[in-house]
Amino acid sequence: MQTLLSLLALGTVTVGAGTAGHRRLKLSRAKHTSMAGHPRWSRRIAAQIPGFAYDEQAFFGCDGAPDEVIARRRAGLDRLATLYAERFPKGRALTAEAAPGISDLQFTGAYRVPFPFAQMVRGKLGVGGFAERSEGVQVWDVDGNAFYDLTGSYGVNLLGTDAYKGMIADAVEQVGDLGPFLGALHPIVADNVARLKALTGLDEVSFHMSGTEAVMQAVRLARYHTGRSHLVRFCGAYHGWWGDVQPGIGNPVPADGTYTLSEMSERTLGILETKRNIACVLINPLQALHPNGGAPSDNQLVDGGRRAGGTEREAYAEWLRELAAVCRRRGIVLILDDVFTGFRLAKGGAAEYFGIAPDMITYGKTLGGGLPIGALVGKAALMRRYNPDRPLDICFARGTFNSHPYVMAAMNGFLRHIEGPEGAKLYDGLDICWNMRAARMTAALAAAGVPVRVAHLSSIWTVLYDVPSRFNWMLQYYLRAEGLLLSWVGTGRIIFSLNYTDADFDEVVARFVRACQAMQADGWWWHDAKATNKTLRRAVMREALAKRLGR
Incomplete structure (x- = not known):
């Protein structure tokens, strides 16, 4: 990517010598070197990325995991699928019925996870898009399940739903x-x-x-x-x-x-x-919270390279x-x-x-x-x-x-x-409160031995991962199984309402840790000792290129 941008900059210099070329180069250098800093190129490149879906074998073993780990992943996904089917039948049925007429549901359903995994995940772990009531820091879905609300209603819910x-x-x-x-x-x-x-x-x-x-x-x-x-x-x-x-x-x-x-x-x-x-x-x-970075979302989490804080x-x-x-x-x-x-x-x-x-x-x-x-x-x-x-x-x-x-x-x-x-x-003491809570969450995760920590700006949080895994996005589904409700962008954005008591927060920490431990036990954080975030990203690009070339 850096090579591409360097060539672009060189081309800019060649196009216009003298003052005009200098101005153009100066503007180009003020842009961020990522694709997000070059919107026209990001659109052009995105238009060339073909869609494809992993079959079952590739889904579990796309990172080269050994058979024993693949078996654990398969068993873990089956357990989650059974739990979701038993716990959320009305919500899933209503969402399936309504989605053909609601484009928002179609979009969020398609982009909860990286697209090669989406087809399998939708089939196994479809989630409901409807809720019936709220009280305190909890919300209830149409099946009567109570969740601690980590969505913050996309920023609306500052005081708590009862206040509004x-x-x-x-x-x-x-x-x-x-x-x-x-x-x-x-x-x-x-x-x-x-x-x-x-x-x-x-x-x-x-x-x-x-x-x-x-x-x-x-x-x-x-x-x-x-x-x-x-x-x-x-x-x-x-x-x-x-x-x-x-x-x-x-x-x-x-x-x-x-x-x-x-x-x-x-x-x-x-x-x-x-x-x-x-x-x-x-x-x-x-x-x-993340200068020059886009809003973090699990649908882009193809490795462990998310940065914030x-x-x-x-x-x-x-x-x-x-x-x-x-x-x-x-x-x-x-x-x-x-x-x-x-x-x-x-x-x-x-x-x-x-x-x-x-x-x-x-x-x-x-x-x-x-x-x-x-x-x-x-x-x-x-x-x-x-x-x-x-x-x-x-x-x-x-x-x-x-x-x-x-x-x-x-x-x-x-x-x-x-x-x-x-x-x-x-x-009064708002920053102190949320700094302490973030520290408590990170300490609990470290004590549990899971490769997860958090970064935050007051009551706005994002989850960071310390391993180069293709499956970090799976955590959102383990969190839901523990009764923690996230927005459709998954673990990329957690928004707490300010009516969370210490007791409420401690319960969230306990559930969060249990979800991470379950995910770890099911093998999703296995990774090859030689793997890095860069090698994982390159692997994804090779897969996309192969698909683009019809291989």
């Missing part, structure tokens, strides 16, 4: 007289705006229906007011699924107005100092401060995408946590009090959607459901909660 159920019920009571009347604003909106302005120190607010929409509006306004064409995002960062901020795999349209640059890089700061067409820079503070909070904060200083000097709008991390790291969000002052902040997820929301808070000069001197020069943005009365009332309940005495308790 109360906020939604109160919202219906508060604004019920107006109902779903749209267009005019319920008076509660004014209170929300005042609270958000006080929290952020910014001037104006606009409401949207999702975090993706809020980011879209922030970028649009930045381009409108600066008159510049390009946005900068950082390698691996997620800002929603729209085209300009997802320029690589998953987006069928080229994002020609986007630069994907390397985070925590002096070369990137150099580009920002010299380029004249950059309207804004997007920061997703979750990247502090290792970046000190102060080092990342210093990078953000340097970035902000460059943006101020160059008139570039700094947008903090706090959709995922907002209110989870601190009451004042990532701006408070890392000590920076962005020009705009986007929110979503938990801010809605359990209902769908997106919000943009920014400086007055950037939030205006029209030019008072040119009446037809406008930056249009509207949404039928923006400022929906029930959403606004649930949001008001959330904001009042975090600003009250319960909120003060919530954030």
Whole structure:
């Protein structure tokens, strides 16, 4: 891969000598060297990777395991398959019935594990996609099975589901007289705006229906007011699924107005100092957990090379401060995408946590009090959607459901909660609490002798593996068997709600350790003594190439 990128850089130099070629080379060198840092190449290469599925023999022995280990793996998978069939019959049947009409279920079902293994796993370990109730830190599926919730509802569930159920019920009571009347604003909106302005120190607010929409509006306004064409995002960062901020795999349209640059890089700061067409820079503070790496997911886990953690909070904060200083000097709008991390790291969000002052902040997820929301808070000069001197020069943005009365009332309940005495308790010693819990989990895993540890950013965790195994992704199925519920991305992202007590957490640790021990006993972490993560990745590429060549 490095050789390929070096050749690309050489080609860039050859194409344009002199100043233009130098500028192009400088931009290329500011990109991360991974494929995620080169979205066009990642799309081209991804389009050439053929689909294929292992048969039963290859499934168990693709890493060259001896017969004794293959037998243990086969017996372990059969035991899990029997348990799943007995424990989840209604959920699996309902999912099978509904999936042909729900594209999301089709997608998540196909991409829980690396694709060569998916066909066998779906047949043996199909999981249900439906739940019936929640209480405390647990959720119950349609078969009546209770799980400790490690999904965090993709970031929404900060306070615990009981708190949001109360906020939604109160919202219906508060604004019920107006109902779903749209267009005019319920008076509660004014209170929300005042609270958000006080929290952020910014001037104006606009409401949207999702975090993706809020980011879209922030970028649009930045381009409108600066008159510049390009946005900068950082390698691996997620800002929603729209085209300009997802320029690589998953987006069928080229994002020609986007630069994907390397985070925590002096070369990137150099580009920002010299380029004249950059309207804004997007920061997703979750990247502090894995700079320049994409959101970890088990469907990409073909080896043990997942990386996260290792970046000190102060080092990342210093990078953000340097970035902000460059943006101020160059008139570039700094947008903090706090959709995922907002209110989870601190009451004042990532701006408070890392000590920076962005020009705009986007929110979503938990801010809605359990209902769908997106919000943009920014400086007055950037939030205006029209030019008072040119009446037809406008930056249009509207949404039928923006400022929906029930959403606004649930949001008001959330904001009042975090600003009250319960909120003060919530954030008191937050980092200390989750640092200690992560240490306890890692210590328990080490004591059990399993090759697993965790990395975290407060209550957002990812699971790391210390062996070069083709089967690390299997852990998600052992965890489910122990009553631990993960999202469809598996062990790549664990999100705890903050209502976990020490007793709740200790139970999660005990179950997590049992799942790892069972997986180890079934032989999934066997590996050849000469195997490395690099050799495993090369083996996968050889298999794909052979399939591509029809062998």
